[in-house]
Amino acid sequence: MSTHGITRADMHAVNLPRRRALNRLMEVLAWLAAAVAIGFLVLIVWSVARKGASELNLALITKTPATGFFTSGSGGLANAFAGTLVIVGIATLMALPTGILVALYLTEFAPPSVRNIVSLSLDVLNGVPAIVIGIFVYGLFVLGHGQSGYAASFALACIMLPLVARSTIEVLLLVPRALREASLALGVARWRTTLSIVLPQTIGGIITGTVLAVARVAGETAPLLFTSSLVGTQVHWNPHHALQTVPVAIFELSESADPQDHARAWAAALVLLLFILLTSLTARWLATRNRSKLSASR
Amino acid sequence: MSITIQPAVRVETKRQPLPPRERLERIFNIDGVDALYGGKPAIKDVTMDVYKNLVTAIIGPSGCGKSTFIRCLNRMNDLIPGFTLTGTIRYHGQDITGNDVDPVAVRRHIGMVFQRPNPFPKSIYDNVAWGLKVLGMKDGLADRVERALTQAALWDEVKDRLKASALSLSGGQQQRLCIARAIAVEPDVVLMDEPASALDPIATAAIEQLMTDLKGEYTFVIVTHNMQQAARVADMTAFFSISRGDEGERYGELVEYDATQKMFTAPSDTRTEDYVTGRFG
Numbered sequence: 001m002s003t004h005g006i007t008r009a010d011m012h013a014v015n016l017p018r019r020r021a022l023n024r025l026m027e028v029l030a031w032l033a034a035a036v037a038i039g040f041l042v043l044i045v046w047s048v049a050r051k052g053a054s055e056l057n058l059a060l061i062t063k064t065p066a067t068g069f070f071t072s073g074s075g076g077l078a079n080a081f082a083g084t085l086v087i088v089g090i091a092t093l094m095a096l097p098t099g100i101l102v103a104l105y106l107t108e109f110a111p112p113s114v115r116n117i118v119s120l121s122l123d124v125l126n127g128v129p130a131i132v133i134g135i136f137v138y139g140l141f142v143l144g145h146g147q148s149g150y151a152a153s154f155a156l157a158c159i160m161l162p163l164v165a166r167s168t169i170e171v172l173l174l175v176p177r178a179l180r181e182a183s184l185a186l187g188v189a190r191w192r193t194t195l196s197i198v199l200p201q202t203i204g205g206i207i208t209g210t211v212l213a214v215a216r217v218a219g220e221t222a223p224l225l226f227t228s229s230l231v232g233t234q235v236h237w238n239p240h241h242a243l244q245t246v247p248v249a250i251f252e253l254s255e256s257a258d259p260q261d262h263a264r265a266w267a268a269a270l271v272l273l274l275f276i277l278l279t280s281l282t283a284r285w286l287a288t289r290n291r292s293k294l295s296a297s298r
Numbered sequence: 299m300s301i302t303i304q305p306a307v308r309v310e311t312k313r314q315p316l317p318p319r320e321r322l323e324r325i326f327n328i329d330g331v332d333a334l335y336g337g338k339p340a341i342k343d344v345t346m347d348v349y350k351n352l353v354t355a356i357i358g359p360s361g362c363g364k365s366t367f368i369r370c371l372n373r374m375n376d377l378i379p380g381f382t383l384t385g386t387i388r389y390h391g392q393d394i395t396g397n398d399v400d401p402v403a404v405r406r407h408i409g410m411v412f413q414r415p416n417p418f419p420k421s422i423y424d425n426v427a428w429g430l431k432v433l434g435m436k437d438g439l440a441d442r443v444e445r446a447l448t449q450a451a452l453w454d455e456v457k458d459r460l461k462a463s464a465l466s467l468s469g470g471q472q473q474r475l476c477i478a479r480a481i482a483v484e485p486d487v488v489l490m491d492e493p494a495s496a497l498d499p500i501a502t503a504a505i506e507q508l509m510t511d512l513k514g515e516y517t518f519v520i521v522t523h524n525m526q527q528a529a530r531v532a533d534m535t536a537f538f539s540i541s542r543g544d545e546g547e548r549y550g551e552l553v554e555y556d557a558t559q560k561m562f563t564a565p566s567d568t569r570t571e572d573y574v575t576g577r578f579g
């Protein structure tokens with residue numbers, strides 16, 4: 001053994017070929033796993049597109065269903081798209097400020113013991129099945145009051161809250177402590193420091209988290225069945241009443257006997273899928289942009 | 299016993315002699331201060347007075363609690379969970395350690411510059427102006443910004459690009475911007491925790507010059523690892539060292555505090571002597 005660091009023997013180790021082969025094997029396995037994931041996505045999009053293509057036209061989002069769902073099948077699903085827009089919009093208005101406040105409290109103000117409890121609660125809430133949230137909101141608002149867009153929004157907001165809070169916490173933790181200290185050392189109050197110095201650093205991350213959460217809940221069905229599914233065929237914007245939504249419409253159309261309804265369900269599913277894909281890509285793009293901005297400011 | 303010591307550092311001899319201690323106004327009376335992190339003492343029983351309109355240097359080996367001490371003076375340690383302080387720190391006669399004291403008000407009067415430059419991710423102008431605006435010092439804002447930048451010896455370098463991002467400045471410029479930001483809000487005391495540790499000799503000299511120029515208006519307390527720097531800028535020097543308790547636990551304590559001239563030429567404690575002669579560790 002030489003005492004001068006690396007030796008010739010080290011560089012031409014006997015097990016080098018074996019190590020190389022092992023490396024290669026791991027590489028191939030990882031590549032395969034990635035290919036499977038992408039393959040499934042392509043397969044889903046392709047099969048949905050193929051089955052829905054015949055009904056994919058502008059009428060789908062501009063026309064209301066001509067008659068009841070279970071009879072004939074001309075017209076579109078304008079009522080469902082309008083309802084989803086309203087319900088998801090209100091859910092975002094509920095979850096976004098709450099999620100940001102929870103995240104701010106957790107990272108900036110909470111004592112460590114409280115922080116752990118709240119953090120755990122967020123994780124648990126994140127893991128609660130959507131259908132359980134649906135039943136909970138049903139018991140809370142729907143029983144005795146009837147279905148409404150608000151109840152549906154509230155259910156979706158419950159799903160969005162931990163997602164928004166988590167992603168906000170992540171970016172808040174990235175803000176260097178030195179930046180907070182810089183402001184506090186000037187004699188600026190804590191809340192002012194948080195609002196004017198810390199929060200602006202995290203806007204990109206918050207938007208990313210919100211967009212991802214929107215993408216997630218736009219396709220949620222179970223909670224909506226309990227809260228906003230007994231609907232007519234006209235376009236409504238008033239969340240005091242139950243509103244048709246895209247996922248529920250897909251669900252109902254898929255149970256129809258008419259094959260054209262099935263095609264329309266596939267077409268609606270395709271629109272939903274494209275929307276989710278697009279929002280996720282936007283989120284990804286925002287996230288990279290924001291991360292590079294944050295690391296530049298360190 | 300009188301031995302002549304050879305300090306590792308030559309102390310400027312042209313320095314004006316300090317007036318007698320009792321003629322100086324005391325801005326801090328620090329009395330029996332222990333600072334603890336999670337119950338473990340980082341510094342024990344520190345007692346010293348800080349004099350108005352002087353530069354006071356804190357020197358000592360790494361880990362002796364210099365940063366801990368200086369951050370006690372503007373309640374900056376409040377942000378650290380598990381930090382506790384006993385003893386009293388009186389600022390102009392008022393104890394600032396109590397729970398009933400508003401740390402924001404304390405920091406309003408006692409500013410701080412940190413070891414690593416930490417400008418806001420805003421424009422050069424806004425870095426200085428933001429604090430002024432938030433603290434309600436909006437009259438003559440542009441003049442105040444210019445004055446602070448001039449005092450921090452940065453104005454000439456940035457006057458043509460005030461709207462540029464502060465993050466585009468060099469490290470030394472950023473640090474001077476942080477100093478400008480700190481003095482713009484007209485604090486009474488400016489605490490500096492190794493402000494020049496990341497700077498080249500020219501930027502360091504600029505910061506030292508500005509302390510000398512501004513000490514008529516402010517009181518500076520500066521932590522430094524650099525004994526030449528302490529010898530050059532400080533009127534008073536405090537030497538902290540690491541001691542061991544009965545159970546072998548390490549904590550920092552104030553060994554000696556005196557006029558810089560005396561600290562570097564005729565210290566009364568052998569530990570100080572060892573440190574300033576470079577025999578330490």
Ligand SMILES: Nc1ncnc2c1ncn2[C@@H]1O[C@H](COP(=O)(O)OP(=O)(O)OP(=O)(O)O)[C@@H](O)[C@H]1O
Pocket residue numbers: 335340359360361362363364365366367378550
């Ligand atoms: N946030 C903290 N939590 C726990 N212990 C701490 C914390 N900050 C400092 N300490 C401890 O307090 C002691 C003094 O640290 P301090 O940073 O004040 O030393 P220092 O003299 O400034 O050192 P340096 O010259 O390296 O900056 C050290 O033992 C350190 O481990």
Ligand SMILES: [Mg+2]
Pocket residue numbers: 364365366491
């Ligand atoms: Mg330090």
